[in-house]
Amino acid sequence: MNSDTNLKFGRKVISVEEARSLLSEYVKHTEIESVPLSAAFGRRLAEDIYADHPVPHFRRSGVDGYAVCAADIEQATPENPVELRIIEQIPSGTVPKFKVYSGLAARIMTGAPVPDGADCVVMLEMTDALPLDDTGLNSSHVNIKKHVSFGSNITPIAGEIRMKELLLEQGSQIGPGEAAILATFGYSFVSVYRKPKVAIFSTGSELLNVEDALQPGRIRNSNSYMLAAQVEAAGGEAIIMQALSDDAEEVESALLETLAKVDLILTSGGVSVGDHDVLVDLFGRFTGKLLFNKVAMRPGTPTSAALWENRLLLALSGNPGASFVGFELFAKPLIKAMAGCQTPFQEAITAFLDVSYDKGSAYPRYVRGTTHAETGCLRVRPAGIDKSSIMVSIKDADCLIQLPAGGKGFAKDERVLIYPIQ
Ligand SMILES: Nc1nc2c(c(=O)[nH]1)N[C@H]1C(S)=C(S)[C@@H](COP(=O)(O)OP(=O)(O)OC[C@H]3O[C@@H](n4cnc5c(N)ncnc54)[C@H](O)[C@@H]3O)O[C@H]1N2
Ligand code: MOO
Numbered sequence: 001m002n003s004d005t006n007l008k009f010g011r012k013v014i015s016v017e018e019a020r021s022l023l024s025e026y027v028k029h030t031e032i033e034s035v036p037l038s039a040a041f042g043r044r045l046a047e048d049i050y051a052d053h054p055v056p057h058f059r060r061s062g063v064d065g066y067a068v069c070a071a072d073i074e075q076a077t078p079e080n081p082v083e084l085r086i087i088e089q090i091p092s093g094t095v096p097k098f099k100v101y102s103g104l105a106a107r108i109m110t111g112a113p114v115p116d117g118a119d120c121v122v123m124l125e126m127t128d129a130l131p132l133d134d135t136g137l138n139s140s141h142v143n144i145k146k147h148v149s150f151g152s153n154i155t156p157i158a159g160e161i162r163m164k165e166l167l168l169e170q171g172s173q174i175g176p177g178e179a180a181i182l183a184t185f186g187y188s189f190v191s192v193y194r195k196p197k198v199a200i201f202s203t204g205s206e207l208l209n210v211e212d213a214l215q216p217g218r219i220r221n222s223n224s225y226m227l228a229a230q231v232e233a234a235g236g237e238a239i240i241m242q243a244l245s246d247d248a249e250e251v252e253s254a255l256l257e258t259l260a261k262v263d264l265i266l267t268s269g270g271v272s273v274g275d276h277d278v279l280v281d282l283f284g285r286f287t288g289k290l291l292f293n294k295v296a297m298r299p300g301t302p303t304s305a306a307l308w309e310n311r312l313l314l315a316l317s318g319n320p321g322a323s324f325v326g327f328e329l330f331a332k333p334l335i336k337a338m339a340g341c342q343t344p345f346q347e348a349i350t351a352f353l354d355v356s357y358d359k360g361s362a363y364p365r366y367v368r369g370t371t372h373a374e375t376g377c378l379r380v381r382p383a384g385i386d387k388s389s390i391m392v393s394i395k396d397a398d399c400l401i402q403l404p405a406g407g408k409g410f411a412k413d414e415r416v417l418i419y420p421i422q
């Protein structure tokens with residue numbers, strides 16, 4: 001047996017967990033850069049964010065109405081309203097000029113600072129302001145028709161966020177809630193990790209470009225685009241490279257030329273035992289370090305990985321289903337970790353099988369699944385035909401169903417673990 005044959009047939013199988021931990025050893029996060037907040041969505045914070053002021057930083061009215069002293073209106077009813085003198089108007093964005101004493105009220109708008117002395121705000125609907133002045137807008141007095149208690153409709157200083165509170169942790173992804181916090185605290189620029197650059201090479205002489213007309217025996221390259229979408233969803237920058245033919249030297253030089261320019265290389269195809277499986281050929285003679293070339297999983301058993309010129313190279317199976325699953329299990333956590341995520345491995349959640357799954361497997365199986373909720377339970381079923389070579393059902397997958405190895409298959413309603421795909 002030559003070394004090439006050895007790599008094809010003498011492979012050592014390792015578990016998904018072992019493969020993941022081998023890859024983790026070589027992950028480092030990308031450099032930190034400062035980007036405008038509006039360009040930071042989906043990125044991960046490179047620093048902890050603390051509150052440098054309380055929120056709100058003034059006593060904030062939650063309604064349009066009158067700021068008054070609660071003690072004044074304890075007996076107020078529609079039949080026996082309490083009359084108070086209006087001392088000023090407080091629109092949002094202004095500060096009160098006067099203190100509210102017993103017998104006085106300040107007209108106030110939602111979001112405006114409550115004046116000193118006032119300890120509650122009565123909603124406009126519970127008042128009658130009379131008489132109107134010449135403009136028809138302002139009144140000198142107001143009748144309060146309902147009792148409201150001390151503190152009502154006022155958010156106290158720091159009622160939402162305390163001074164120096166830890167708001168966001170390094171590594172958290174900037175979504176809508178994070179963006180609102182960052183804007184609140186004046187972060188027009190944010191320190192985030194650079195998006196990991198991921199080059200995607202599909203290999204296979206049968207592959208046509210997307211714009212090409214179909215030819216006998218050939219297919220359009222769909223994996224590169226599927227993987228690029230997965231890379232972007234994981235927080236990376238996908239760089240789709242020209243697909244390569246099954247020519248070992250062409251593959252070697254294209255990969256070598258790209259290694260130094262990116263954080264990760266993904267390839268698809270050419271990892272099995274076929275005569276033209278070029279990645280196997282490359283791993284047999286390259287200067288890098290092969291990390292693994294067989295994983296106890298289906299699909300994607302021949303998934304391989306290497307460290308070459310200090311860069312990770314993840315070689316996924318060409319079959320679309322195996323490529324998709326291999327990405328989710330291995331590339332996604334790598335990209336998330338490179339992008340600064342502290343917890344790149346997704347936690348499994350429990351669901352119940354909606355249909356029986358009759359195929360057993362020597363290796364754990366990762367089935368593309370579709371979930372739905374039913375009477376408070378999460379149910380899951382395979383998303384269409386679950387064959388590695390089938391591409392069309394990938395669009396319906398919102399999770400991977402993890403089915404342990406074994407010969408008997410799985411019954412309807414059996415409890416399974418799933419990994420949501422976000
Ligand atoms: N004798 C054996 N044959 C195969 C075995 C085996 O153990 N013994 N394993 C099978 C399994 S499992 C898989 S998975 C595939 C893995 O194949 P490769 O990773 O070597 O991929 P290719 O041979 O290049 O392609 C497989 C399949 O996928 C299509 N393909 C490839 N690239 C793309 C792309 N970019 N877009 C769309 N489709 C693509 C390709 O045309 C082939 O149909 O090997 C099995 N065989
Ligand atoms: O294991 Mo193959 O990798 O898809 O079925």
Ligand SMILES: [Mg+2]
Pocket residue numbers: 269270271272273274276277318
């Ligand atoms: Mg092959």
